[in-house]
Amino acid sequence: MSPVKTYFSDVFMGLWTAMVGMSITLKYLFSKPVTEMYPDVKPKTPTRYRGLHVFEEEKCIGCYVCAKACPVDCIEIGVVRKGKEIKITKFDIDYQKCMFCDLCCEPCPAHCIHMGPEFERASFTRSGTILQFATPKELSEDEKKIEKVARK
Amino acid sequence: MSAERVAFYIISALILGGAVAVLFSRIVIRAVVYLLVSLFGVAALYILLRADFLAAVQVLVYIGGITVLMVFGVMLTGAGRLDAPPSGSWKAFYAGVSSLALLALLGIVVGRTTWPTGGILPEEGSTSILGELFLRQHVMAFEVASVLLLVVLVGVALFIRLGRRKVAV
Amino acid sequence: MNELARFLPTFLEGFNLSLPQNLVPVVAMFLCGSIVAAAMGLSAAVLVWAERKLAGHFQCRLGPVYVGGKFGWLQSIADGIKLFLKEDIIPTDADRPLFRLAPYLAVIGVLAAFVAFPISEHLLVADLNIGIFFILAVLTVEVFGVILAGWASNNKWSLLGAMRAAAQMVSSEIPMGLAILLPVMTAESLSLKTIVADQSGGILKWYVFQPPFFMAVAFLIFFVAGLASLKRSPFDLPEAESELTAGFHTEYSGMRFSFFFMAEYAGMLLVSGLAALLYLGGWHGILPGQSGVEWFLLKTSFLLFVMIWIRWTLPRLRIDQVVYVGWKVMTPFALVCVLGQAAAVHFRGG
Numbered sequence: 175m176s177p178v179k180t181y182f183s184d185v186f187m188g189l190w191t192a193m194v195g196m197s198i199t200l201k202y203l204f205s206k207p208v209t210e211m212y213p214d215v216k217p218k219t220p221t222r223y224r225g226l227h228v229f230e231e232e233k234c235i236g237c238y239v240c241a242k243a244c245p246v247d248c249i250e251i252g253v254v255r256k257g258k259e260i261k262i263t264k265f266d267i268d269y270q271k272c273m274f275c276d277l278c279c280e281p282c283p284a285h286c287i288h289m290g291p292e293f294e295r296a297s298f299t300r301s302g303t304i305l306q307f308a309t310p311k312e313l314s315e316d317e318k319k320i321e322k323v324a325r326k
Numbered sequence: 327m328s329a330e331r332v333a334f335y336i337i338s339a340l341i342l343g344g345a346v347a348v349l350f351s352r353i354v355i356r357a358v359v360y361l362l363v364s365l366f367g368v369a370a371l372y373i374l375l376r377a378d379f380l381a382a383v384q385v386l387v388y389i390g391g392i393t394v395l396m397v398f399g400v401m402l403t404g405a406g407r408l409d410a411p412p413s414g415s416w417k418a419f420y421a422g423v424s425s426l427a428l429l430a431l432l433g434i435v436v437g438r439t440t441w442p443t444g445g446i447l448p449e450e451g452s453t454s455i456l457g458e459l460f461l462r463q464h465v466m467a468f469e470v471a472s473v474l475l476l477v478v479l480v481g482v483a484l485f486i487r488l489g490r491r492k493v494a495v
Numbered sequence: 496m497n498e499l500a501r502f503l504p505t506f507l508e509g510f511n512l513s514l515p516q517n518l519v520p521v522v523a524m525f526l527c528g529s530i531v532a533a534a535m536g537l538s539a540a541v542l543v544w545a546e547r548k549l550a551g552h553f554q555c556r557l558g559p560v561y562v563g564g565k566f567g568w569l570q571s572i573a574d575g576i577k578l579f580l581k582e583d584i585i586p587t588d589a590d591r592p593l594f595r596l597a598p599y600l601a602v603i604g605v606l607a608a609f610v611a612f613p614i615s616e617h618l619l620v621a622d623l624n625i626g627i628f629f630i631l632a633v634l635t636v637e638v639f640g641v642i643l644a645g646w647a648s649n650n651k652w653s654l655l656g657a658m659r660a661a662a663q664m665v666s667s668e669i670p671m672g673l674a675i676l677l678p679v680m681t682a683e684s685l686s687l688k689t690i691v692a693d694q695s696g697g698i699l700k701w702y703v704f705q706p707p708f709f710m711a712v713a714f715l716i717f718f719v720a721g722l723a724s725l726k727r728s729p730f731d732l733p734e735a736e737s738e739l740t741a742g743f744h745t746e747y748s749g750m751r752f753s754f755f756f757m758a759e760y761a762g763m764l765l766v767s768g769l770a771a772l773l774y775l776g777g778w779h780g781i782l783p784g785q786s787g788v789e790w791f792l793l794k795t796s797f798l799l800f801v802m803i804w805i806r807w808t809l810p811r812l813r814i815d816q817v818v819y820v821g822w823k824v825m826t827p828f829a830l831v832c833v834l835g836q837a838a839a840v841h842f843r844g845g
Contacts, residue, residue: 185828188820192805192808192809195809196804196805196808196809199804199807199808200804202552202553202554203549203553205555206555207551207552207555207556207557208556209555209556209557211557211560353590355590355593355646355647356590359593359596359643362639378623378624378629379624379625379628379685382625382628382631385632385633385635385636386631386632386635389632389635389636390632390635390636390638390639390668391635393639394639394642394661394665395665397639397642397643397646398658398662401646401654401657401661453624453625453685
């Protein structure tokens with residue numbers, strides 16, 4: 175192309191491409207914003223979202239399978255067994271360690287632990303990030319003797 | 327004293343004060359700012375004389391053009407402070423003589439010229455008269471001046487080109 | 496009601512104030528100045544809000560939403576208060592007097608330009624004979640303020656920003672002046688009021704739509720050069736955030752920074768208003784006989800919208816590209832337009 179032709183085509187292309195770009199942004203102007211008004215409006219998490227665990231204490235048999243499956247050892251379970259009666263005294267998950275991998279929920283024979291939709295549990299202290307899922311119970315002296323607390 | 331007279335004295339003080347400050351300022355960029363004050367004063371004087379077009383030209387050319395170029399030059403050369411001139415050198419002597427000569431020359435010209443003092447301010451709208459004068463009566467001088475500027479522009483561009491080519495080779 | 500500068504003195508005299516006769520024009524002058532300044536500040540505030548809001552939506556965001564109800568319409572007021580309360584920092588190595596002077600120069604340049612800026616046939620401060628030329632001249636003071644700010648900050652980024660501002664201004668001012676020449680030639684006047692009056696009588700009388708369409712090209716050149724002289728994207732090199740932190744106003748904080756900010760937004764208003772006055776028929780409507788402030792505001796706000804639209808679309812140019820566009824593209828095109836329009840005016844006049 176001759177220099178003159180290049181010059182004019184450059185000028186034309188400069189204007190033309192600017193207009194193409196502007197037509198794209200104009201489309202965006204009238205499209206729906208993707209902003210989520212998070213603290214005001216809680217986002218709806220997807221059905222299989224891996225948030226904070228949901229623990230069903232009455233189903234739990236205290237078998238430690240979940241704690242064993244955990245790759246980062248963040249689950250600590252305390253159980254009192256008296257014959258057929260099972261008392262879950264402790265079910266702590268340390269969310270500083272937890273990586274929400276879902277590996278604890280899969281092997282559970284009683285289907286008592288699931289990944290839930292919640293995600294807001296930030297805390298200013300380290301102890302605040304360890305969540306206690308078991309309801310606190312008064313234990314008698316002999317129950318305390320047979321309580322088994324294990325991490326793995 | 328009429329308002330115009332008061333304004334005239336204030337403006338004149340601005341012009342002269344600015345000019346003197348330019349001379350005594352050691353920092354180049356501040357000198358440019360003082361020059362700006364002085365040039366603004368001149369523009370105000372033009373407005374006082376009802377030469378509004380001239381005033382606008384003054385602002386556009388001197389403030390928008392000349393002073394900006396000066397600042398640009400200072401920025402590129404990095405001239406911050408001026409050193410005190412060496413005392414007792416021949417340079418100072420020559421400078422003194424030439425400025426005194428210029429003063430004398432200007433004094434003679436000012437003294438010899440008969441200044442028209444009509445006392446009547448011209449009607450507003452000097453722009454069209456100026457245009458007529460430029461493009462009819464003084465068209466030759468006007469065109470010569472513009473051709474001269476064009477020659478300067480092309481010349482500078484050429485010099486820069488030549489210099490660059492030498493460096494490249 | 497006519498020009499504010501003529502109307503105010505008579506208005507003040509009507510009050511029977513105990514003012515000396517000589518002081519009335521002075522008081523009126525100050526009043527004019529404060530009205531213009533207030534209007535400028537207010538419109539800048541609205542513009543900042545509009546810019547942020549539109550910027551959000553151009554990027555599929557929402558923009559400000561919280562301050563002042565649903566649309567965040569008090570956002571710029573809140574920002575203004577924040578800036579007002581901030582500490583005013585002057586760097587140790589800065590050139591103190593010049594550092595302080597620079598923001599005022601920038602604001603005064605724009606403020607003075609608004610004096611000759613008509614909003615409608617009856618709403619203007621002063622109808623100067625040399626209106627458009629006056630605005631062009633006074634606007635250069637703003638650039639001087641910017642350059643001074645860059646120098647006085649004594650900082651590499653600021654200095655680089657200021658040098659870019661100077662180079663950019665020199666290369667955009669000339670095509671802008673040449674583009675303005677076309678309406679001036681056609682209307683045979685420098686007064687903005689006369690130029691607009693020449694475009695009365697419907698959309699086809701507007702200068703952009705006048706054959707042989709040199710004026711349309713000139714409008715484009717004026718608008719682009721205006722963007723460049725305002726330091727707005729894609730010509731925002733003097734304050735390029737990614738390379739120069741904040742360019743010429745890196746060292747400024749609080750009120751002084753807000754002066755630069757206000758000057759930029761008021762300048763936007765000025766350039767789009769001028770484009771509307773010069774090429775888009777000012778306060779004349781689409782159909783013949785229609786005229787009023789609302790038409791002028793409509794056109795101006797459309798051009799402002801386009802400015803914001805361009806800003807959130809195009810990436811920043813390099814300085815050599817800006818200078819190339821100014822000198823090698825816009826100036827020759829503007830010259831051709833001037834020649835063509837001069838011939839058209841000549842042959843139209845017979």
